[in-house]
Amino acid sequence: MTHAPEKLNTPATLLLGIGNSARRDDGLGWAFLDVIREQGQFAGEITYRYQLQVEDADVIRAYQTVIFVDALHQPLEAGFYWKPCLPVATFGFSTHALNPESVVALCQELYGEAPEAYTLGISGYDWELAEGLSRAAIINLRAALLFFEEKAMKY
Amino acid sequence: MGKKIVIDPVTRVEGHGKVTVHLDEAGHVEDAFFHIVEFRGFERFVQGHPYWEAPLLVQRLCGICPVSHHLAAAKAIDQLVGLEPEDLSPAATKLRRLLHYGQVFQSHALHFFYLASPDLLFGFDAPPEKRNVVAVAAENKELARKGILMRKFGQEIIKAIAGKKIHGIAAVPGGVHKTFTPEERDYLLEDNETPSADTMIEWAGEIVRFIKEYHDRHFQWLNSFARYPSGHLGLVGPDGELELYHGRLRAIDAEGNITLHDIPGNSYLKYFTEGVEKWSYMKFPYLKHLGRKRGWNRVGPLARLNVCNGIPTPLAHKEWEEFRDYTNGQTNNCTMHSHWARLIEMLHCAERIKELLLDKDVLSTDLVRKGTPRPEGIGIIEAPRGTLIHHYKVDEKGMITKCNLIVSTTHNNEPMNRAVRWVAQNVLSEKAEITEGMLNQIEVAIRAYDPCLSCATHALGKMPLQVVVLDYEGKVVDERTKGEGAGLEACETGVIPDF
Numbered sequence: 178m179t180h181a182p183e184k185l186n187t188p189a190t191l192l193l194g195i196g197n198s199a200r201r202d203d204g205l206g207w208a209f210l211d212v213i214r215e216q217g218q219f220a221g222e223i224t225y226r227y228q229l230q231v232e233d234a235d236v237i238r239a240y241q242t243v244i245f246v247d248a249l250h251q252p253l254e255a256g257f258y259w260k261p262c263l264p265v266a267t268f269g270f271s272t273h274a275l276n277p278e279s280v281v282a283l284c285q286e287l288y289g290e291a292p293e294a295y296t297l298g299i300s301g302y303d304w305e306l307a308e309g310l311s312r313a314a315i316i317n318l319r320a321a322l323l324f325f326e327e328k329a330m331k332y
Numbered sequence: 333m334g335k336k337i338v339i340d341p342v343t344r345v346e347g348h349g350k351v352t353v354h355l356d357e358a359g360h361v362e363d364a365f366f367h368i369v370e371f372r373g374f375e376r377f378v379q380g381h382p383y384w385e386a387p388l389l390v391q392r393l394c395g396i397c398p399v400s401h402h403l404a405a406a407k408a409i410d411q412l413v414g415l416e417p418e419d420l421s422p423a424a425t426k427l428r429r430l431l432h433y434g435q436v437f438q439s440h441a442l443h444f445f446y447l448a449s450p451d452l453l454f455g456f457d458a459p460p461e462k463r464n465v466v467a468v469a470a471e472n473k474e475l476a477r478k479g480i481l482m483r484k485f486g487q488e489i490i491k492a493i494a495g496k497k498i499h500g501i502a503a504v505p506g507g508v509h510k511t512f513t514p515e516e517r518d519y520l521l522e523d524n525e526t527p528s529a530d531t532m533i534e535w536a537g538e539i540v541r542f543i544k545e546y547h548d549r550h551f552q553w554l555n556s557f558a559r560y561p562s563g564h565l566g567l568v569g570p571d572g573e574l575e576l577y578h579g580r581l582r583a584i585d586a587e588g589n590i591t592l593h594d595i596p597g598n599s600y601l602k603y604f605t606e607g608v609e610k611w612s613y614m615k616f617p618y619l620k621h622l623g624r625k626r627g628w629n630r631v632g633p634l635a636r637l638n639v640c641n642g643i644p645t646p647l648a649h650k651e652w653e654e655f656r657d658y659t660n661g662q663t664n665n666c667t668m669h670s671h672w673a674r675l676i677e678m679l680h681c682a683e684r685i686k687e688l689l690l691d692k693d694v695l696s697t698d699l700v701r702k703g704t705p706r707p708e709g710i711g712i713i714e715a716p717r718g719t720l721i722h723h724y725k726v727d728e729k730g731m732i733t734k735c736n737l738i739v740s741t742t743h744n745n746e747p748m749n750r751a752v753r754w755v756a757q758n759v760l761s762e763k764a765e766i767t768e769g770m771l772n773q774i775e776v777a778i779r780a781y782d783p784c785l786s787c788a789t790h791a792l793g794k795m796p797l798q799v800v801v802l803d804y805e806g807k808v809v810d811e812r813t814k815g816e817g818a819g820l821e822a823c824e825t826g827v828i829p830d831f
């Protein structure tokens with residue numbers, strides 16, 4: 178199954194990193210964005226979020242493609258996953274934050290269309306209140322960056 | 333057979349937050365508990381950092397109200413540099429207030445449109461897939477769009493004053509970081525891609541009318557659901573008026589008798605202490621002189637509208653009078669009236685925001701004042717969810733040696749437990765089957781307090797609501813999970829799909 182976007186490295190792409198660098202590996206999404214921004218090769222927009230919220234449905238509608246980058250609680254052998262983010266309204270209990278699928282679904286519902294969306298989940302392990310990624314998370318971050326640079330950035 | 337029903341929203345960082353309902357062998361509710369965690373870890377995290385970092389570090393506490401923590405810390409840090417709130421320049425005070433009203437406005441909008449409106453519009457027994465904001469958008473696009481734009485308006489205020497929507501620097505010791513430009517002011521006063529302050533006042537008024545009409549139609553359950561007597565706590569201004577940024581602490585009991593008479597925030601330790609229960613990580617603040625059983629208070633919109641003598645903006649004050657008249661001027665102990673109170677506050681914030689935008693002081697460049705350093709500082713504000721206390725001590729080098737935070741959700745710990753107990757006793761007891769609607773009523777009772785259970789961290793794949801029924805020996809006799817975090821179901825574990 179192929180999940181290749183038409184064209185990704187364009188100004189019409191939004192790279193949206195979710196997390197909190199004060200909680201160790203929860204900073205993976207932001208760390209990913211930090212590296213991409215430093216490299217200066219990405220033509221799209223870069224945006225940081227603690228959490229996704231309802232107004233992000235309004236934010237993403239301006240783009241052709243959106244890539245949500247977040248820490249992943251589940252350990253994966255590859256260290257990360259990349260998958261299409263389909264509009265599905267799923268919600269947690271008494272939380273103010275939305276997941277990427279719900280943001281896309283809300284955008285679709287409100288505006289009649291939504292950008293093509295992908296999720297890049299990077300496995301983390303340590304969620305304590307401290308700064309700095311764990312060693313294992315850094316390895317996963319590198320793997321995700323390599324994947325993104327070698328695959329996604331070439332489109 | 334005795335049973336224990338567990339409602340268990342497993343979050344990644346905070347640990348377990350769950351509801352346990354304990355039934356006896358006959359199926360009657362023996363007791364019910366709501367277990368959540370607080371931020372003690374963060375109090376240790378800031379120790380050893382220089383004091384001036386505190387307003388920046390504490391923004392990481394919460395992804396929903398970083399501005400509230402930022403401002404409470406900033407008020408405490410002002411004292412560490414030797415300044416009382418009245419010592420700050422008019423520009424600094426008014427810009428901080430503008431930031432605060434923008435934060436409360438957007439937070440209240442989020443709660444109403446995202447968390448409360450699905451319950452109100454679709455009811456307890458609606459299927460889970462319908463009780464969410466996407467379903468609200470499907471049935472009432474106008475309402476959902478307005479909600480999003482109201483959020484956006486508040487966020488634009490934060491961006492204008494702090495420089496960024498997140499990671500911004502608004503308050504610094506003794507003042508604010510940046511000037512507010514005429515262009516930024518005009519952007520917020522005019523309709524453009526973000527609606528104007530006038531439009532926000534108009535829409536906030538519309539939503540207050542909506543909730544009043546809703547009360548007219550559904551008064552029976554709104555007046556009775558999770559209603560219980562309690563104390564109420566909040567800041568008030570010099571004339572007893574509603575005050576969200578700086579004032580004195582006032583508390584009343586369930587009958588309206590004053591139990592804490594407008595004390596200055598710096599003396600909070602003289603009046604408050606915190607209780608501990610073996611079944612909860614979270615503490616239970618209460619007034620010392622009333623004791624653990626009688627001294628606890630609700631905080632937040634309902635409490636604030638109960639303790640104040642009025643609201644210092646005309647439209648919101650008129651609504652407050654109507655709100656008070658609804659209970660014949662008596663203390664309002666109806667949990668579900670919190671939504672109405674929250675929307676009145678939203679209208680107040682919109683009015684205040686416009687006033688401040690039109691005040692020439694906000695454009696001044698007189699931003700920072702200096703004083704003589706002190707070893708201790710206390711900052712108290714009314715965050716969207718209620719009274720928020722930040723307390724710091726520093727050593728001679730200005731490094732933080734002690735931090736004490738009492739956040740709104742901690743104050744509401746006992747009230748939320750009471751609400752859960754009410755539902756357990758009135759809805760769950762003696763029912764042979766625990767239905768989705770019954771469980772949702774527990775959620776509705778908790779949601780009325782808009783608790784912050786998910787502060788700052790949400791990795792993909794977590795935030796389910798797990799329901800486990802255990803017998804008296806702890807054996808699982810039934811188990812249900814809903815709201816499992818999306819993220820993994822479309823992807824094989826450990827496999828990167830072909831690109």
